[in-house]
Amino acid sequence: MEELTFKGTPQLETQRLILRKLTIEDDKAVFEYGSDPEVPKYMTWNVHKSIDDARSFINFTLGRYERDEAGEWGIVLKENNKLIGSIGFAWCDMKNRRAEIGYALARPYWGRGIMTEAVNRVLKFAFEQMELNRIECCHFPANEGSGRVMQKVGMSFEGMARQKLFVKGQYWDIKQYAILRSDWLEKKERPLI
Numbered sequence: 001m002e003e004l005t006f007k008g009t010p011q012l013e014t015q016r017l018i019l020r021k022l023t024i025e026d027d028k029a030v031f032e033y034g035s036d037p038e039v040p041k042y043m044t045w046n047v048h049k050s051i052d053d054a055r056s057f058i059n060f061t062l063g064r065y066e067r068d069e070a071g072e073w074g075i076v077l078k079e080n081n082k083l084i085g086s087i088g089f090a091w092c093d094m095k096n097r098r099a100e101i102g103y104a105l106a107r108p109y110w111g112r113g114i115m116t117e118a119v120n121r122v123l124k125f126a127f128e129q130m131e132l133n134r135i136e137c138c139h140f141p142a143n144e145g146s147g148r149v150m151q152k153v154g155m156s157f158e159g160m161a162r163q164k165l166f167v168k169g170q171y172w173d174i175k176q177y178a179i180l181r182s183d184w185l186e187k188k189e190r191p192l193i
């Protein structure tokens with residue numbers, strides 16, 4: 001199979017959102033949600049203790065842009081032009097045409113369908129522009145809201161990966177979801193994108 005060479009993180013848009021590259025000027029906005037203990041509660045990263053933690057994340061992401069990896073988008077809400085979260089590929093395996101999506105949103109914006117809208121847009125990009133074949137996503141069992149996002153975008157539950165991660169001092173079982181390009185093409189509804 002021909003190896004794909006898609007590069008970069010182009011700006012994407014949905015009805016309510018702009019997905020754009022992060023810049024170092026986003027440090028305060030990232031710190032605002034990164035310092036809320038409820039946001040990283042079921043994530044592999046720790047709550048931000050100072051703005052330097054937000055800057056480290058952004059600098060890591062800027063490095064990914066420089067290497068032309070399809071990386072991380074900041075989520076900007078059009079109604080107030082505020083950066084309220086981020087979404088991106090935790091890893092991207094171009095040889096096997098698959099990637100894993102991860103995301104986080106500031107708490108005041110939960111429950112409005114925003115992450116479902118953002119994930120749908122990134123899936124469209126992954127399948128239509130990057131020509132990936134399989135997108136994975138996973139969550140800690142207690143994080144059912146995230147599992148619901150995966151279900152709403154058409155991902156299938158593939159099983160519980162036992163003790164998949166060692167995070168914050170302990171092993172965690174992880175619920176594994178994925179969607180194939182063929183599932184995506186069959187999907188009739190494309191809400192808000």
Ligand SMILES: CC(C)(COP(=O)(O)OP(=O)(O)OC[C@H]1O[C@@H](n2cnc3c(N)ncnc32)[C@H](O)[C@@H]1OP(=O)(O)O)[C@@H](O)C(=O)NCCC(=O)NCCS
Pocket residue numbers: 038039040042043103104105106109110111112113114115116117138139140143144145146148149
């Ligand atoms: C998980 C997260 C991204 C969801 O974003 P969001 O914009 O609120 O998601 P949506 O509004 O699109 O959908 C959330 C769905 O989960 C449901 N939900 C929320 N909490 C739930 C819970 N405890 N149990 C079951 N369902 C829940 C909502 O009702 C909604 O489903 P519905 O549309 O059928 O009513 C957001 O809560 C977040 O950023 N959390 C912290 C970071 C995180 O955990 N990231 C994911 C790591 S895997």
